[in-house]
Amino acid sequence: MGIAVKLRIEDISARVRTIDFVEPETEVNRLLAQGPIREYRVERPFAVHLSHYRSGMELFFSGSLTADVTATCARCAEDFNVASYRDFRFVIAPKSMGEVNGRDLTAEDLEFSVYEGEEVDLSPLMREQLLLALPTRPLCRESCRGLCSQCGANLNLNPCSCSIQTLDPRLEALRSLKVSRR
Ligand SMILES: [Zn+2]
Ligand SMILES: [Zn+2]
Incomplete structure (x- = not known):
């Protein structure tokens, strides 16, 4: 070659x-x-x-x-x-x-x-x-959660404290449902 x-x-x-x-x-x-x-x-x-x-x-x-x-x-x-x-x-x-x-x-x-x-x-x-x-917008995975817009934490690794404080409890329940379904 x-x-x-x-x-x-x-x-x-x-x-x-x-x-x-x-x-x-x-x-x-x-x-x-x-x-x-x-x-x-x-x-x-x-x-x-x-x-x-x-x-x-x-x-x-x-x-x-x-x-x-x-x-x-x-x-x-x-x-x-x-x-x-x-x-x-x-x-x-x-x-x-x-x-x-x-x-x-x-x-x-x-x-x-x-x-x-x-x-x-x-x-x-x-x-x-x-x-x-090459795709125009590379994503490490479709479900990538990205960075927190407030503290910059990588949300794939850990939910940061900003998101816990602002998250509506009903949304939280919905999210854990989605996670467990994956
Ligand atoms: Zn990513
Ligand atoms: Zn944050």
């Missing part, structure tokens, strides 16, 4: 070929760090299983990727591990084809990427697929 390489257009034929490679995590982590909140970190190079073939000038790709990712929960701010897996399928066409139909490619054509020159650089395409695999 090698590091991602650029594919030469002439090596992509009508016959389906499958390759396995790993993609370095550094660049995708740099992109993730640029976001407003640093929610994800890719722990190591991620594995890609990719099939490709050509039909005319269009190049067809399908496959899957697997990444070891640490996420920061949007509610309780604890780090947790997510194994990210994504199946993908996309087509890329020569850049010149983008205007053939009398209009430029729009944002709606996102799945329809373009290539230029003799090679296809798989790295940016694979980084995009990995970013798409």
Whole structure:
């Protein structure tokens, strides 16, 4: 299993070929760090299983990727591990084809990427697929109770004294019912 390489257009034929490679995590982590909140970190190079073939000038790709990712929960701010897996399928066409139909490619054509020159650089395409695999709002679990808005305590670990004081006894009974049902 090698590091991602650029594919030469002439090596992509009508016959389906499958390759396995790993993609370095550094660049995708740099992109993730640029976001407003640093929610994800890719722990190591991620594995890609990719099939490709050509039909005319269009190049067809399908496959899957697997990444070891640490996420920061949007509610309780604890780090947790997510194994990210994504199946993908996309087509890329020569850049010149983008205007053939009398209009430029729009944002709606996102799945329809373009290539230029003799090679296809798989790295940016694979980084995009990995970013798409990450949920927009990471939660350590669906039932995460988050942090107390008053004292900042992690309510998954311990109910803090603020919540005990303000909780209506009828609500308390309802909550313990829900907990025991889980
Ligand atoms: Zn959480
Ligand atoms: Zn509190």
